[in-house]
Amino acid sequence: xxxxxxxxVAGTTPIETSEAGTPKKETPxxxxxxxxxxxxxxxxxxxxxxxxxxxxxxxGPELKPGAEKYRVVRxxxxxxxxxxxxPLAGPQAxxxxxxxxxxxxxxxxxxxxxxxxxxxxxxxxxxxxxxxxDPTWMGDSIGHWEGDTxxxxxxxxxxxxxxxxxxxxxxxxxxxxxxxxxxxxxxYEATMEDPNVFVKPWTVARTFSLRTDLAKVDEFVCEHxxxxxxxxxxx
Amino acid sequence: MKLRLMALAIALGTMPLATPGFAxxxxxxxxxxxxxxxxxxxxxFEWVNPHAYIxxxxxxxxxxxxxxxxxxxxxxxxxxxxxxxxxxxPGDTISCTGGAAKSGDPAMLSSLVKLADGxxxxx
Numbered sequence: 001x002x003x004x005x006x007x008x009v010a011g012t013t014p015i016e017t018s019e020a021g022t023p024k025k026e027t028p029x030x031x032x033x034x035x036x037x038x039x040x041x042x043x044x045x046x047x048x049x050x051x052x053x054x055x056x057x058x059x060g061p062e063l064k065p066g067a068e069k070y071r072v073v074r075x076x077x078x079x080x081x082x083x084x085x086x087p088l089a090g091p092q093a094x095x096x097x098x099x100x101x102x103x104x105x106x107x108x109x110x111x112x113x114x115x116x117x118x119x120x121x122x123x124x125x126x127x128x129x130x131x132x133x134d135p136t137w138m139g140d141s142i143g144h145w146e147g148d149t150x151x152x153x154x155x156x157x158x159x160x161x162x163x164x165x166x167x168x169x170x171x172x173x174x175x176x177x178x179x180x181x182x183x184x185x186x187x188y189e190a191t192m193e194d195p196n197v198f199v200k201p202w203t204v205a206r207t208f209s210l211r212t213d214l215a216k217v218d219e220f221v222c223e224h225x226x227x228x229x230x231x232x233x234x235x
Numbered sequence: 236m237k238l239r240l241m242a243l244a245i246a247l248g249t250m251p252l253a254t255p256g257f258a259x260x261x262x263x264x265x266x267x268x269x270x271x272x273x274x275x276x277x278x279x280f281e282w283v284n285p286h287a288y289i290x291x292x293x294x295x296x297x298x299x300x301x302x303x304x305x306x307x308x309x310x311x312x313x314x315x316x317x318x319x320x321x322x323x324x325p326g327d328t329i330s331c332t333g334g335a336a337k338s339g340d341p342a343m344l345s346s347l348v349k350l351a352d353g354x355x356x357x358x
Contacts, residue, residue: 076263083260085285096259098311114311115259116285218311224283231264231336 025183027148032106035148035180040217041208042099061166061192061202070167070197077232081162085222087118087137089161090154090174091190091204101217102178102186109143109150114217122152129155135170137161150178164204169196184210259285259309265334265344273303273343274330282320285309289323289348291331293341304342305331307358316357327351331358 028036063070074080082088082096094100098115107125124143133140133156140156157172172194179187186208193201275293289305307313323329333345348358 078261079264080259080261085259098309115309218314220284220309220311222285224281224288225285228260228264231338231340231342233337234339 024185027180027182030104030106034145035150036104037102037109037150037178037180037186038104039186040099040101040211040214041186042097042211043094043206043208061164061197062199063166064197064199067197072162072165072167077229079228082115083225083228085116085225087116087161088113089138089157089172090163090176090192091188091206092161092163093118093138094188094206094208098220099211099214099217109152112217115220116222117220124150129153135159139172139174148179152176152178163192166197168192168194171196184212186210262334262344264337266337267334267344267346269334270332270346271335271343272330272332273305274328275303277323277325277327277329278302279325280320280323282310287313287318289329289331289345291329301341303331304340305333306342306344307348313358318356318358322356323348323350333358 028038030036072081081092087093088096093113096115098113100114101112103110103112107123109122109124111120111122113119118138120138120141122141122143124145126144127142129140129142135158136156137158137160139154141152141154143150143152145151152175154174154176155172157168157170157174159167159169159172161168172192174193175191177187177189181187188206188208189203190205191201191203192198273291273293275291277289278292279288279290281288281290286309287307289307291303291305293301293303295301308316328351330349331343331345332347332349333343336342345358347355349355
């Protein structure tokens, strides 16, 4: 992982540099002065197709009494959370070794997920959520800026997804924070609350890298998914 | 059937293959710790997600032709390794190294492919 150091010289503005000593490129800005988050990112550390993995939960989750059933327990011969190609919600959507693309415009931000070919459109013009949103896989998102941080509030989830090994109800509420401290880095934080499942909100944090070699995410259509369980040892 | 098919595969020893960040499904149904190599003629190459497939006609010791289903990574990974939809074509003789299905079916999750031109490429 690239480490950063700050060079302080008396009488000058500190300059962020990478470990290699080259100055970090500044955060690009949109016409309205806000950070322009647009770009293709993943959690790769150079080359390859990107690496997946969940972000560590920094605080919890702690299940309410009687909510143990929301903890996902997989049998040994399970093909895993991603094997059905269904959409992934909140931070889980960023836990796969695929790229995602942010497209920012003056009144909205779109996130295009390379896997499994889903997208979110996040209005940033101050409008509210629908009064009683229909449940969806990705939820209903609205965004606003707090300084240089894009804060995205999402409700209206169905109860078919899991996040960091926990299922949830339709009462799930996620607040995500996106920051681009320099051109090549996207910092992400997601706080989950569900009064039916969790004692208190819990947070995961991730850092993504800009894929300077990619201008867009690839098409992904899960057209040839098979029953992988048939390849387990016959009993 | 399992034994006969395994007999034609060349065991590479006990060194496990490096499995890349494999997100789409668990690899537990494949024997990744004891990789094998199969050599045959490409019948079809499916450039599709969530995994590309090569269908390889392998001739066993008795002369019987068996079609192996060779699973590879998803297209974004393959592209990063240098693959395109034209990297292999029907009629090519290639070798695939990977973990065979624990079920004994002629199926494999391939990690390395030796192409018809002699190049070896991650898969």
